[in-house]
Amino acid sequence: xxxxxxxxxxxxxxxxxxxxxxxAEVALVVAAHLDFCPHCxxxxxxxxxxxxxxxxxxxxxxxxxxxxxxxLQQILDVQESVISPAIEKSSAxxxxxxxxxxxxxxxxxxxxxxxxxxxxxKWLQLGGIATAKLPSIDDNHxxxxxxxxxxxxxxxxxKGLEITLVLAGEMVDEMGKYAAGDLIINTPDHTHxxxxxxxxxxxxxxxxxxxxxxxxxxxxxLNPLQRFFY
Amino acid sequence: MLDRCxxxxxxxxxxxxxxxxxxxxxDSTPTIALGQWEEALNVIxxxxxxSMYAELFKYFAPRLRAFGIKMFGNEQQAxxxxxxxxxxxxxxxxxxDATRGCASTWIFTIARNVRFDMLRKxxxxxxxxxxxxxxxxxDYPEQEGSHxxxxxLYLIAEKIAPHFHALPPAQRLVMEKVYLDELSHxxxxxxxxxxxxxxxxxxxxxxxxxxxxxxGSRS
Numbered sequence: 062x063x064x065x066x067x068x069x070x071x072x073x074x075x076x077x078x079x080x081x082x083x084x085a086e087v088a089l090v091v092a093a094h095l096d097f098c099p100h101c102x103x104x105x106x107x108x109x110x111x112x113x114x115x116x117x118x119x120x121x122x123x124x125x126x127x128x129x130x131x132x133l134q135q136i137l138d139v140q141e142s143v144i145s146p147a148i149e150k151s152s153a154x155x156x157x158x159x160x161x162x163x164x165x166x167x168x169x170x171x172x173x174x175x176x177x178x179x180x181x182x183k184w185l186q187l188g189g190i191a192t193a194k195l196p197s198i199d200d201n202h203x204x205x206x207x208x209x210x211x212x213x214x215x216x217x218x219x220k221g222l223e224i225t226l227v228l229a230g231e232m233v234d235e236m237g238k239y240a241a242g243d244l245i246i247n248t249p250d251h252t253h254x255x256x257x258x259x260x261x262x263x264x265x266x267x268x269x270x271x272x273x274x275x276x277x278x279x280x281x282x283l284n285p286l287q288r289f290f291y
Numbered sequence: 292m293l294d295r296c297x298x299x300x301x302x303x304x305x306x307x308x309x310x311x312x313x314x315x316x317x318d319s320t321p322t323i324a325l326g327q328w329e330e331a332l333n334v335i336x337x338x339x340x341x342s343m344y345a346e347l348f349k350y351f352a353p354r355l356r357a358f359g360i361k362m363f364g365n366e367q368q369a370x371x372x373x374x375x376x377x378x379x380x381x382x383x384x385x386x387x388d389a390t391r392g393c394a395s396t397w398i399f400t401i402a403r404n405v406r407f408d409m410l411r412k413x414x415x416x417x418x419x420x421x422x423x424x425x426x427x428x429x430d431y432p433e434q435e436g437s438h439x440x441x442x443x444l445y446l447i448a449e450k451i452a453p454h455f456h457a458l459p460p461a462q463r464l465v466m467e468k469v470y471l472d473e474l475s476h477x478x479x480x481x482x483x484x485x486x487x488x489x490x491x492x493x494x495x496x497x498x499x500x501x502x503x504x505x506x507g508s509r510s
Binding site: 071072073078079080081085086087089095096097104106107108109110111113114115116117118119121122127129132133135136141170173174176177196197247260 | 328341344345348349351353354355356357358370372373374377378381382392393394395396397398399400402403404406407411421422423424425426427447453461462485486488489491492493495496499500503
């Protein structure tokens with residue numbers, strides 16, 4: 062994780078992530094990027110400091126209808142000894158995966174994915190490509206994508222956004238070369254063919270906001286492939 | 292990084308800036324001036340000081356409510372968020388670390404996480420992405436920012452001017468004070484009565500935004 066990340070989220074994406082207004086799946090991809098990227102970590106802290114300052118500097122609301130005294134008393138009345146162990150217990154129950162295993166591969170994953178990785182669905186394999194879904198709630202599909210060495214993902218466009226974060230290994234497409242930590246956002250206008258031309262497998266985290274649409278004649282016939290990716 | 296939050300500057304700014312203590316007085320919190328919330332949190336953590344907590348509550352709860360109404364567009368959820376956030380502040384005050392940021396920044400991050408988890412819980416599935424997955428608790432290694440200096444040069448260049456005007460007002464104001472009026476970060480902090488750390492943060496954000504506007508990439 063030591064090399065310099067080259068492809069970053071835009072500042073506005075980073076702001077929405079920090080505010081907590083992004084869709085959860087997209088926020089997760091940004092969070093995983095931050096695990097690789099000290100530059101964006103710093104920006105996140107800067108944005109938090111900025112918003113924190115705005116919060117503190119708001120003028121006091123002119124009129125108040127809320128019963129603050131009641132709320133204050135409720136907070137102070139909560140028995141701490143009762144609450145604290147319960148909080149610790151619920152988080153201790155969770156399982157975490159520090160690595161992703163697929164076939165003979167065992168690949169380390171960043172902190173932000175370790176809890177959810179333990180809840181991933183089974184791997185589905187097609188040629189040199191394997192995919193495993195992660196639980197998602199909004200209409201965005203979140204999955205791991207493992208591209209074996211010397212494997213090409215069929216040419217495709219997207220109806221929505223496709224956001225990909227490289228977690229390990231390398232891949233290339235028409236636009237450039239990507240390594241661990243690099244974030245790639247493809248809009249519906251992009252047609253691209255990601256390839257892994259290295260000797261190592263490439264693990265990615267991917268969010269799709271709409272089904273993929275395959276363009277090449279042969280792969281277009283392979284309709285199940287669309288379901289496979291989505 | 293110790294002064295990220297203006298920890299070293301608060302007292303000077305109180306003395307030199309009559310205006311800021313006036314504002315604080317209007318907020319009916321005469322015993323605690325702006326910038327002392329970090330100390331208040333430490334007292335709350337160590338002594339479980341209820342009257343100190345009540346002061347902090349009186350200052351932040353109404354502001355969080357206003358903040359929450361903007362975020363939720365709904366009074367009831369905003370109040371639920373305020374209560375949950377302020378409960379966390381009371382119970383977890385010991386986790387606050389002033390070397391990592393201001394009290395208000397810490398309180399904002401709690402509110403954000405509470406809100407996020409509130410919205411998730413509505414869908415009520417345990418597998419959901421949680422705030423803990425998304426926002427690491429500030430334990431990233433510290434980075435020393437050296438990129439600012441090389442960008443100072445670019446600021447003189449004319450091509451930056453149109454983008455400069457597109458900066459968010461708060462960032463633009465700080466940039467004008469530093470680069471046009473040539474004030475020190477400390478002086479800007481005192482003039483605008485904002486923490487020194489916030490001055491530095493706004494400069495870094497503005498520089499990054501300008502860089503993004505100019506070459507479309509960030510590194």
